Amino acid sequence: MRCAIIADIHANLPAFKEVLADIERQGGVDEVWFLGDLVGYGPDPHECIELLRPLKPVGVAGNHDRASIGKADTVAMTPDAAAACIWTAGRLTPEDIEYLDGLPLSVVKGEFTLVHGSPRDPVWEYLRSTSVAMENFSFFEGKYCLTGHTHLPGVFRQEEGTCSFIQLSTSIKLVLGKGRLIICPGGVGQPRDGDPRAGYAIYDSDIGVIRLYRVAYDIEATRARMMEAGLPIRLIERLSLGK
Numbered sequence: 001m002r003c004a005i006i007a008d009i010h011a012n013l014p015a016f017k018e019v020l021a022d023i024e025r026q027g028g029v030d031e032v033w034f035l036g037d038l039v040g041y042g043p044d045p046h047e048c049i050e051l052l053r054p055l056k057p058v059g060v061a062g063n064h065d066r067a068s069i070g071k072a073d074t075v076a077m078t079p080d081a082a083a084a085c086i087w088t089a090g091r092l093t094p095e096d097i098e099y100l101d102g103l104p105l106s107v108v109k110g111e112f113t114l115v116h117g118s119p120r121d122p123v124w125e126y127l128r129s130t131s132v133a134m135e136n137f138s139f140f141e142g143k144y145c146l147t148g149h150t151h152l153p154g155v156f157r158q159e160e161g162t163c164s165f166i167q168l169s170t171s172i173k174l175v176l177g178k179g180r181l182i183i184c185p186g187g188v189g190q191p192r193d194g195d196p197r198a199g200y201a202i203y204d205s206d207i208g209v210i211r212l213y214r215v216a217y218d219i220e221a222t223r224a225r226m227m228e229a230g231l232p233i234r235l236i237e238r239l240s241l242g243k
């Protein structure tokens with residue numbers, strides 16, 4: 001079975017469309033696994049929900065999804081992120097709200113646990129260091145945990161009481177089997193690793209391999225839509241930087 005692993009779409013429709021087109025170019029998938037933050041930051045929350053929903057993903061909610069429907073406090077966010085959530089809330093239809101509200105905080109699929117932030121705190125915690133990741137290995141069962149939230153592609157590996165980290169890139173084939181792993185595929189709609197292209201991964205269960213993909217998209221189109229919407233300028237600028 002082949003699964004697309006996508007995270008942090010962030011209402012960026014051109015990025016999301018290019019990722020879906022690329023998934024087809026790579027041979028398609030049987031399932032889509034979505035790691036949260038469908039909305040927030042970007043200019044097309046409704047359109048992105050409409051595009052994801054028919055794919056019937058195995059999905060979880062992110063902090064922006066929760067905050068945009070009043071289920072998480074924007075006080076914990078940066079002022080720009082909070083402003084974008086308030087803007088997003090005004091653009092969601094009742095069906096959009098129902099869809100976001102129906103996303104669970106974690107899902108288990110065989111050996112995989114899917115969350116947005118971390119297995120310990122699926123909504124808010126960032127996994128940015130081996131020490132924090134190490135503590136989180138006891139908060140999920142099975143061998144693998146998939147996370148979004150940082151928008152940074154990488155993998156934490158727990159082996160013999162230690163934890164290591166490697167940044168994932170398109171040239172690395174992540175072979176599953178050894179050690180327990182926490183894996184982030186990077187972000188679709190707002191990458192933060194210095195590469196502005198949309199990021200996602202494909203898991204092939206037949207060969208036990210996860211591969212990362214990057215796709216160029218029309219950043220200017222998203223930026224123009226954000227300008228029109230009056231979204232915070234820093235959010236518009238960061239898309240071109242991939243930071």
Ligand code: ZN
Pocket residue numbers: 008010037062064149150151
């Ligand atoms: Zn996010």
